[in-house]
Amino acid sequence: MSDATQVVHDDRDAVDFTPAPLDRSSRFYVAGHRGLVGSAIWRRLQAEGFEDLVGRSSAELDLKDRDAVFAFFAEQKPRYVVLAAAKVGGILANSTYPVDFLSDNLRIQGNVLDAALEHGVDRLLFLGSSCIYPKFAPQPIVEDSLLTGHLEPTNDAYAIAKIAGIMQIQAVRRQYGLPWISAMPTNLYGPGDNFSPTGSHVLPALIRRYDEAVRSGATSVVNWGTGTPRREFLHVDDMAEASLHLLEHYDGPAQVNVGTGTDVTIEEISQTIARVVGYEGETVWDTSKPDGTPQKLLDVSKLRDAGWTSRIGLEDGLRSTVEWYREHTGNVRE
Incomplete structure (x- = not known):
């Protein structure tokens, strides 16, 4: 030691x-x-x-x-x-x-x-x-x-x-x-999270990405990494x-x-966000991008x-966060 x-x-x-x-x-x-x-x-x-x-x-x-x-x-x-x-x-x-x-x-x-x-x-x-x-x-x-x-x-x-x-x-x-x-x-x-496409953490970045896909009618969304890391x-x-x-x-x-x-994989949280925002297209994983830490689950x-x-609960929390984001689109923290 x-x-x-x-x-x-x-x-x-x-x-x-x-x-x-x-x-x-x-x-x-x-x-x-x-x-x-x-x-x-x-x-x-x-x-x-x-x-x-x-x-x-x-x-x-x-x-x-x-x-x-x-x-x-x-x-x-x-x-x-x-x-x-x-x-x-x-x-x-x-x-x-x-x-x-x-x-x-x-x-x-x-x-x-x-x-x-x-x-x-x-x-x-x-x-x-x-x-x-x-x-x-x-x-x-x-x-x-x-x-x-x-x-x-x-x-x-x-x-x-x-x-x-x-x-x-x-x-x-x-x-x-x-x-x-x-x-x-x-x-x-x-509420109040940073939804910047370059400066945000994974969850607000995913919310913005999937919401913009719904708004634009995109048929695919590209996420970083493999989707396998687990996050709480x-x-x-x-x-x-x-x-x-x-x-x-x-x-x-x-x-x-x-x-x-408790934790979930990035792929699972992506699926949940897609469902919450109403996105029905394809999710593509760019495996050339880093995953970060394989798992981060805290003993509480x-x-x-x-x-x-x-x-x-996670899904309830995501729904309220998406609602807040949509109400503040154009005026969210970048």
């Missing part, structure tokens, strides 16, 4: 904290509140009665600007923080711009976490991604698989940035005793519910996997032990 792995799995923890309901009147900053995850968390917090939510768009606050981030925290003094802001993208974007995904995310995370530490944020949730785990990790993936093997090369830069975020949360707990936590969601989808998908409203649940019911240095505990035992399980 490497020294790095020993550090990540180090049981030292200076936190003495019992999770409890958050104060609905305290100031709560959602970093990335207009993104897929952040906007869902914002909606959930509003529904739960939080009275003092704070958010800033990237135009209003560039989280890569350290001085601006520290000034924001000094002015706003949030008691609670969810760090959902990140530069994200699919296989093509990650493999084409690895420097951007590494550098931007390290700066975003470092600035927000350092500012939150300086201003004594009581409770903080850092959100990462299941891509932090090794490409060939045993399935389903347990939290202890972190740093036990090689990463998927197409998004290793992004993964390293997120691993650094987990390490910073653990370091803050050890050095300062603050009850900050981190969660690693599986593939997320839902979680509706973003479930993720938002899980995030608040963890803040109020979980504490510990280890990151928590957030998912459904820790999450279930904390008292939460997903509730939105």
Whole structure:
């Protein structure tokens, strides 16, 4: 076992904290509140009665600007923080711009976490991604698989940035005793997703592709890879519910996997999307394009032990997402 792995799995923890309901009147900053995850968390917090939510768009606050981030925290003094802001993208974007995904995310995370530490944020949730785990990790993936093997090369830069975020949360707990936590969601989808043909993740890309085929009357749709990789998908409203649940019911240095505990092949999800959007043509698989990781299914035992399980079924979630996409066509995030 490497020294790095020993550090990540180090049981030292200076936190003495019992999770409890958050104060609905305290100031709560959602970093990335207009993104897929952040906007869902914002909606959930509003529904739960939080009275003092704070958010800033990237135009209003560039989280890569350290001085601006520290000034924001000094002015706003949030008691609670969810760090959902990140530069994200699919296989093509990650493999084409690895420097951007590494550098931007390290700066975003470092600035927000350092500012939150300086201003004594009581409770903080850092959100990462299941891509932090090794490409060939045993399935389903347990939290202890972190740093036990090689990463998927197409998004290793992004993964390293997120691993650094987990390490910073653990370091803050050890050095300062603050009850900050981190969660690693599986593939997320839902209202507010990025449907860009070049920058999106697999599920929104498939929704756009099949919907455009229906609109144009195309008789075939071409998808990347073989269709055989297996993926787990979680509706973003479930993720938002899980995030608040963890803040109020979980504490510990280890990151928590957030998912459904079940997966499907890319071919199966493509068939489901085709059915939902009403596409009846042929699907062709371009096997010259990369598949990515063969399987990514998270072990969600820790999450279930904390008292939460997903509730939105995949087909129901897809139907509501397609409806949202069609209502916002021409005005979706690119």
